[in-house]
Amino acid sequence: MVRETHNPGINTTSLPLSPSVVSNRWQRWVFIVRLIIFFTFLVFRNTGRFSKVVRVFKVLQKRHRTAYKSGMLGKIARVDGKIFWHLFSGGAPSEASGKGLSQEIFRILNPDIPGRPRTLMLAITKRCPLACEHCYEADLLNGTEIWSREDLVEIVRQYQEAGISMFWLGGGEPMARYSDLRYLLQKSSGASEFWIATSGYRMNDQAARDLKADGLNGVIISLDHFDPMLHNRFRGSPHAFQWAVRACVACKRAGLVTVLSVCATRSFSTEANVRKYMELAKDLGVAFVLMIEPKAAGRYAGKEVALFPDQVQMLERLTMTYNNHPDYRTYPILEYPDMLGRLAGCGGAGNRHLYINSNGMVQVCPFCQTEVAKALAFSAEETIRLATRMSCPVTTGSALLPT
Numbered sequence: 001m002v003r004e005t006h007n008p009g010i011n012t013t014s015l016p017l018s019p020s021v022v023s024n025r026w027q028r029w030v031f032i033v034r035l036i037i038f039f040t041f042l043v044f045r046n047t048g049r050f051s052k053v054v055r056v057f058k059v060l061q062k063r064h065r066t067a068y069k070s071g072m073l074g075k076i077a078r079v080d081g082k083i084f085w086h087l088f089s090g091g092a093p094s095e096a097s098g099k100g101l102s103q104e105i106f107r108i109l110n111p112d113i114p115g116r117p118r119t120l121m122l123a124i125t126k127r128c129p130l131a132c133e134h135c136y137e138a139d140l141l142n143g144t145e146i147w148s149r150e151d152l153v154e155i156v157r158q159y160q161e162a163g164i165s166m167f168w169l170g171g172g173e174p175m176a177r178y179s180d181l182r183y184l185l186q187k188s189s190g191a192s193e194f195w196i197a198t199s200g201y202r203m204n205d206q207a208a209r210d211l212k213a214d215g216l217n218g219v220i221i222s223l224d225h226f227d228p229m230l231h232n233r234f235r236g237s238p239h240a241f242q243w244a245v246r247a248c249v250a251c252k253r254a255g256l257v258t259v260l261s262v263c264a265t266r267s268f269s270t271e272a273n274v275r276k277y278m279e280l281a282k283d284l285g286v287a288f289v290l291m292i293e294p295k296a297a298g299r300y301a302g303k304e305v306a307l308f309p310d311q312v313q314m315l316e317r318l319t320m321t322y323n324n325h326p327d328y329r330t331y332p333i334l335e336y337p338d339m340l341g342r343l344a345g346c347g348g349a350g351n352r353h354l355y356i357n358s359n360g361m362v363q364v365c366p367f368c369q370t371e372v373a374k375a376l377a378f379s380a381e382e383t384i385r386l387a388t389r390m391s392c393p394v395t396t397g398s399a400l401l402p403t
């Protein structure tokens with residue numbers, strides 16, 4: 001279908017792209033049944049008893065209602081034969097998602113034993129062609145690289161052995177270290193999911209196909225406004241919007257999971273803006289929109305960037321509307337980790353994820369920037385043990401919902 005779009009600067013003949021979200025009721029049920037079978041198999045494999053299945057499902061359902069105000073499988077996306085219902089769960093069925101979900105099953109059945117992280121965000125480079133307004137790595141950018149590509153392979157190997165099932169590779173701009181990125185994927189993919197967080201720099205059809213063949217699963221593309229001029233200004237480059245849209249198109253064609261990531265600044269966070277943004281995300285056919293609140297870190301350090309309570313309330317309300325209301329079943333799944341943190345506890349501090357910055361320091365999260373230890377100087381097991389003793393210093397109550 002060819003139609004006009006409200007977004008200047010996008011090739012209107014290519015939109016809308018095919019949706020990733022499954023909106024057909026019967027197809028949805030087929031995928032849900034497949035997921036239930038996969039999950040039942042995992043519980044049995046981990047416990048040896050079918051009687052545990054009901055208990056695990058009940059706890060998961062309850063947790064999901066607390067965190068998302070919906071049933072566990074409210075909205076699902078399908079990409080390349082895999083089913084996605086939550087950005088941090090990976091695509092099922094697969095060995096990697098089975099590994100991550102098995103950790104959740106263990107947590108449920110062993111509530112007295114501290115859980116372990118399942119996602120590692122790893123900054124693989126300091127190189128970056130942009131100068132984003134909010135960059136949390138700003139002080140480290142474009143310095144001398146600390147890791148060789150063999151070091152990167154070793155870090156990933158250690159954390160895979162320590163149970164990490166999902167790697168988010170970022171930077172800097174990971175596509176600025178393209179051949180090392182490909183090398184890392186070729187050496188490491190298989191038992192874990194690999195995603196990159198990119199501005200869309202250098203991502204075209206060929207690159208997307210090659211990265212997919214190397215083992216990449218998903219691509220989180222930064223797009224901070226539906227208005228090209230405002231996005232370009234935020235990112236400090238006249239090309240940023242074009243790169244992001246081109247990356248979306250190329251990654252979808254290559255069968256990669258596509259995600260749009262938006263920093264919901266004070267000036268962006270109006271209901272009209274979020275709605276226009278979601279229209280664009282739907283036209284681009286992405287599986288998820290990842291909405292992140294600005295934090296006073298990196299280039300925003302010392303600045304008054306935190307959202308006002310009425311803005312937080314509006315974002316939380318829209319998140320639930322887009323994810324639960326039948327009128328929005330064709331829109332991408334909206335992930336709002338700050339809301340999740342307020343309602344269900346922060347996933348950082350080694351709880352469910354860890355961060356290694358481009359200086360090689362393990363941090364409890366990209367924003368708090370509390371350093372745990374230097375990667376490779378300490379084993380993955382040691383850094384995870386240290387990180388899980390720390391707690392998130394910033395999570396506060398939801399503006400909309402009781403905690």
Ligand code: SF4
Pocket residue numbers: 128129130131132134135136137138171172173199
């Ligand atoms: S936020 Fe990412 S893309 Fe922007 S300057 Fe920082 S590292 Fe580069």
